[in-house]
Amino acid sequence: MFNSNLRSSADGSEPHRCGAKLRQGGACPLPPAHGKRRCFQHGGARGIGPPKDSQNARKHGFFSRAAIAERRRINAFIRACLQTLRDFDEMQERER
Numbered sequence: 001m002f003n004s005n006l007r008s009s010a011d012g013s014e015p016h017r018c019g020a021k022l023r024q025g026g027a028c029p030l031p032p033a034h035g036k037r038r039c040f041q042h043g044g045a046r047g048i049g050p051p052k053d054s055q056n057a058r059k060h061g062f063f064s065r066a067a068i069a070e071r072r073r074i075n076a077f078i079r080a081c082l083q084t085l086r087d088f089d090e091m092q093e094r095e096r
């Protein structure tokens with residue numbers, strides 16, 4: 001049915017809205033199209049927008065999931081190295 005996803009928020013308390021700004025003022029009260037942020041009238045229609053894996057808007061990928069995950073791994077490794085050095089210093093300090 002058309003209104004089947006009127007209540008689509010996670011907790012079911014407040015239904016999600018399209019929220020597009022209307023010419024006559026206010027915001028669009030329709031629920032977003034399935035899997036989209038806007039309703040079918042405001043950009044959520046089928047076939048509108050880039051394909052899912054489009055890279056056309058990519059500039060450098062610095063904030064891509066893969067790049068962020070790699071930086072996190074490297075930083076964790078550096079942190080572990082620094083902690084090892086601190087532990088080593090502490091051990092030498094005790095030997096004196």
Ligand SMILES: [Zn+2]
Pocket residue numbers: 018019020028029030038039040041042
């Ligand atoms: Zn709308």
